[in-house]
Amino acid sequence: MSLIIGIDVGGSTTKIVGVKEELGKRTIIAPQHVRANDPITATYGAFGKFTDENELDISDITKVMMTGVGSSYIKKNLYGLASERIKEFDGIGKGGLYLSGLDEALVVSMGTGTALVHARRGDKMRYLGGTGVGGGSLVGLAKLLVGAENIEHIAEFAEGGNLENVDLRIKDITSPDALEALSRDLTASNFGNVSEMASKSDISLGILNMVFETVAMVSLFAARSVGVRDIVLTGNVTQLELCRRKFEELNGMGYGVRFIIPEHSRFATVIGTALCGLDGVGGAP
Numbered sequence: 581m582s583l584i585i586g587i588d589v590g591g592s593t594t595k596i597v598g599v600k601e602e603l604g605k606r607t608i609i610a611p612q613h614v615r616a617n618d619p620i621t622a623t624y625g626a627f628g629k630f631t632d633e634n635e636l637d638i639s640d641i642t643k644v645m646m647t648g649v650g651s652s653y654i655k656k657n658l659y660g661l662a663s664e665r666i667k668e669f670d671g672i673g674k675g676g677l678y679l680s681g682l683d684e685a686l687v688v689s690m691g692t693g694t695a696l697v698h699a700r701r702g703d704k705m706r707y708l709g710g711t712g713v714g715g716g717s718l719v720g721l722a723k724l725l726v727g728a729e730n731i732e733h734i735a736e737f738a739e740g741g742n743l744e745n746v747d748l749r750i751k752d753i754t755s756p757d758a759l760e761a762l763s764r765d766l767t768a769s770n771f772g773n774v775s776e777m778a779s780k781s782d783i784s785l786g787i788l789n790m791v792f793e794t795v796a797m798v799s800l801f802a803a804r805s806v807g808v809r810d811i812v813l814t815g816n817v818t819q820l821e822l823c824r825r826k827f828e829e830l831n832g833m834g835y836g837v838r839f840i841i842p843e844h845s846r847f848a849t850v851i852g853t854a855l856c857g858l859d860g861v862g863g864a865p
Contacts, residue, residue: 582642583609585630585661586854587623588671589650591692593816594622595847596630599854606858610634611847619650627658645857647671647849666856668849669707673699674861675852676812679842686803689849690815690823692716694795696802699812708802713794715817721787726780734784735820741785748772766833767793785822792826796839803837813841814848 581602588595594616598609614629616622623646630636644663646654647670657663676687677699684700686708695710715731722728726737743749748769770790775782799811817823818841827839844851 582858583636583640584854584857585627585641585644586671586850586852586857587626587644587646587648587651588668588850588853589619589623589646589648589654591649592617594619594626594648594650595850596626597847597850597854598630598634598636599851599858601858606855608844608851611844611850613847619653622650623654623658643857645853647853664857666853666861667705669695669697670705670856670861671849671851671853672814673697673705673852674855674859675848675850676814676842677701678851678855679814679844679848680810680812680840681842682810682812684808685810685812685840686799686806686808687812687814687848688795688799690714690795690813690817694798694815696799698802698806698808706806708806711794711798713791713798715815718787718791718817722784725783725787728784731817731820734788735822737780737784738788738822739781741779741781741783743782743785743789744773745775745778745782746771746773746786747789788820788822789826791817792823796827796830799839800835800837809837811837811839812845812848813839814845816846818845 583600586597593613595613597611600607614626638659641661644658644661646665647668651665672689673687687697687699689695693712693714696708698706698708722734728734728737747767750766750768753768803811824841831839
């Protein structure tokens with residue numbers, strides 16, 4: 581049996597997971613996260629919490645695989661275990677394919693910003709670029725505009741919001757018989773129709789909608805550029821029910837792509853990082 585621990589050391593959140601391979605079958609073990617500003621504290625804290633809660637001994641673990649912006653601070657093997665750092669884009673792509681069960685897809689990591697990876701099973705992961713619009717944008721704008729401190733608060737505020745009090749829609753600027761090829765509910769301008777009566781709920785929903793639509797359009801163009809239809813969405817932001825509803829709505833608008841949010845999407849990168857240890861993917865420079 582091989583048991584690989586994957587650790588994704590982010591700026592404020594560190595994620596950890598175990599991947600076990602036995603008789604050719606792979607099993608995901610207890611993905612979880614911890615919050616800490618110091619990457620070394622977060623890494624050792626996550627490892628200790630994970631092994632304690634899952635009753636694991638050091639001798640049970642084959643290797644530790646690490647990625648993320650904070651992983652470069654870990655200069656030595658973790659508790660004497662063979663430890664390796666990989667490129668984050670390999671973790672993103674491999675995790676997205678594993679969770680979706682696909683052989684090829686555009687994998688989108690919606691973290692603080694948004695990264696786009698063209699992933700194909702058995703091939704190198706190809707980073708296509710990204711956008712600075714992501715979870716960090718949500719938190720920053722919501723803090724400025726409605727006083728929300730985190731993504732969960734933004735989502736709570738947004739429930740019951742009305743986009744008609746914030747966004748300009750196609751139907752607001754065209755006659756009923758115009759632009760037959762486009763849905764009249766499409767956004768013409770995010771925050772282009774802000775009402776003086778707009779509430780915290782309306783504004784919060786507008787922020788979420790702007791970020792989701794921006795990520796959707798960037799992903800759509802990237803998918804078309806590499807000739808793939810399936811777009812797998814991963815990262816912390818995908819845990820929001822409003823995110824899932826928005827991308828389900830976009831699936832019905834005839835763009836010719838399919839947005840997918842798989843189970844454990846929040847942990848896709850760290851799962852992919854652990855899988856790299858099983859598949860022998862090389863370390864980061």
